[in-house]
Amino acid sequence: MLSPLVRKSYDSNGRQAMEYTASDKRLYLRLGDRVVHVRHEEWGEGAVVEERTSVVPGGTCLVRLLFEDGQQRTFNNDLDHEQCCYFLGLRRTGARGRDRWRAPRTEDRRRDRRRLPGG
Secondary structure, rough: OOOOOOOEOOOOOOOOEEEEOOOOOEEEOOOOOOEEEEOOHHHHHHEEEEEEOOOOOOOEEEEEEOOOOEEEEEEOOOOOOOOEHHHHHHHOOHHHHHHHHOOOHHHHHHHHHOOOOOO
């Protein structure tokens, strides 16, 4: 039986080939995510500038972050690993981009409308 990370495929000549996938990894950060470190406020806010996910079974998933202090730092990005960046203190700030935002619920919009000054 094949590992869940290995998939059988066939090349153009009909020969069987093995193709590795990283579909079983649970990733915390994606390219473009904005983060802060809970124990290193002096670093400032950081952004994911590179994401590397190994396709070799048992391989690592890494993210490279560029912080406001000008330093790039690399962290493990696999939530199933004990040294994942989340467990080491990195937290997303919620400023990822268009797919991060949700539309406000109807009751939130009504409540906000009542708070407007002069309304």
